[in-house]
Structures are given as structure tokens and as C-alpha cells.
Amino acid sequence: xxxxxxxxxxxxxxxxxxxxxxxxxVGAGGVAQLALFVCLACAVYGAALAGWRSxxxxxxxxxxxxxxxxxxxxxxxxxxxxxxxxxxxxLGLRDVLAAVFGAMALAGWILLAxxxxxxxxxxxxxxxxxxxxxxxxxxxxxxxxxIAVLGAAGLAGIGSLWSALRRLVPDxxxxxxLAAVWVGAYAFVGTQLGWMLRPFVGSPFxxxxxxxxxxxxxxxxxxxxxxVVPFLFGFE
Numbered sequence: 001x002x003x004x005x006x007x008x009x010x011x012x013x014x015x016x017x018x019x020x021x022x023x024x025x026v027g028a029g030g031v032a033q034l035a036l037f038v039c040l041a042c043a044v045y046g047a048a049l050a051g052w053r054s055x056x057x058x059x060x061x062x063x064x065x066x067x068x069x070x071x072x073x074x075x076x077x078x079x080x081x082x083x084x085x086x087x088x089x090x091l092g093l094r095d096v097l098a099a100v101f102g103a104m105a106l107a108g109w110i111l112l113a114x115x116x117x118x119x120x121x122x123x124x125x126x127x128x129x130x131x132x133x134x135x136x137x138x139x140x141x142x143x144x145x146x147i148a149v150l151g152a153a154g155l156a157g158i159g160s161l162w163s164a165l166r167r168l169v170p171d172x173x174x175x176x177x178l179a180a181v182w183v184g185a186y187a188f189v190g191t192q193l194g195w196m197l198r199p200f201v202g203s204p205f206x207x208x209x210x211x212x213x214x215x216x217x218x219x220x221x222x223x224x225x226x227x228v229v230p231f232l233f234g235f236e
Contacts, residue, residue, distance in 0.1 A: 007037040026098040034101035039066035041108030048118035053202030103161035107153035195220040
């Protein structure tokens, strides 16, 4: 079992994986396995995510979505390591990295499972041409669908992280505080990093590029609540 690929162990026997975390038997190599798997899963889902717009954007997003997940996870792990020390949990940076990347690996399995669903959505629900309103509605619906999928994967990761922290940190209050830091930091860092690295779904009204010229303008929440949701539900 010691030589087993950790993402597979997590998928087949989550309890055994969490036992390894509790016993501090996930070393640097195991953390690297989890991180590489997260990047692979995100690349596969990213390629499916942008398929409706163009094959070139699919390649771009296959490279960018792993950047979002990996970059966000590293930043959040650093925040959690500091919080773990301040809370007196006894967890070191390697423990935090193992727990956080384990949570993201579970999210990665969910994204891999849903990648065919994303491809079906692209094939069945996205028009290749139409009026501006039709194209805008298709884009916004795709955007919210993918946000929901990524959010669901993230929630599963939160559940996995909580199970891991309950084994690593006996004090329930400290474990809950550390989990809250993870959720808050990831909600902010992940969404904002994704906003800066857009496009992902790909608007039909903009050219296909790796990064937008206005990458640093506004923020994710302002865009979704101010433009996407009002248009879909007729609030404009």
C-alpha cells in the first residue's frame, strides 16, 4: 500500500487515505502526486469547458484551469499553515498541504466524472450561430452551469477536508476554524484568480485570446451579480 498512487487510494478508500493523513504518512512525494492529479483533472475538464467556443480556447483553458486550482490551493495552504500555527493545532506546512491537496484531488475526480457531461452540454445546448440575444443567453447559461459544477466539486472537497481535519485536529472548534479559513480564502482567491485569467467559457462577442486586455478590471462577483444573473432572469 505504501507505493500506491494516492489519488487512486483516495478514490477507492477514503478512510485509508485519511488514516495516512492522521499518521503523518503523506510525504512530499505524495503531495506531488495529489497536485499533479489535480492539474490533470482540471486540464481535462477545462478542455471540455471551452469546447463550444473554439478548439484553440479549449487548449488555452486546459492550461489555465490547472493554474487557477494549483495557484489557489497553494495560496490557501499558506494561509491555512499560518492559521494552523496561530490556532495551536500542531499542524505543519506539509500536513496542511496534504490535507488541502487531498480535498482538491477529490474535487478533481468529480470534474473528471463530469467532463463527458460538459461535452454533451456543449454538443446539445450551445448554438453555433444565432441572434446576439440567443448567443448571450447560451454563454451565460454555460457560465452558470460550469460555476455550479465547479462549486459542487469544491463543496465535495470541503467535506473531504473537514473529515481530514477532524482526524488531524482533535479539538472540534479549532478544526472548524481552520476549515472556515480554507473556505473563505478559497472563495476569494479562487474566484478572483479565475476572473483575472479569463476567458474560460469564452464569450461569442470577443475574440479568442489567452488573456483579456482588461484582466484586472472589476471582479468576479460584480460581473456575475451585475450582468449574468440579471440577464438570465430578466432583471435588466
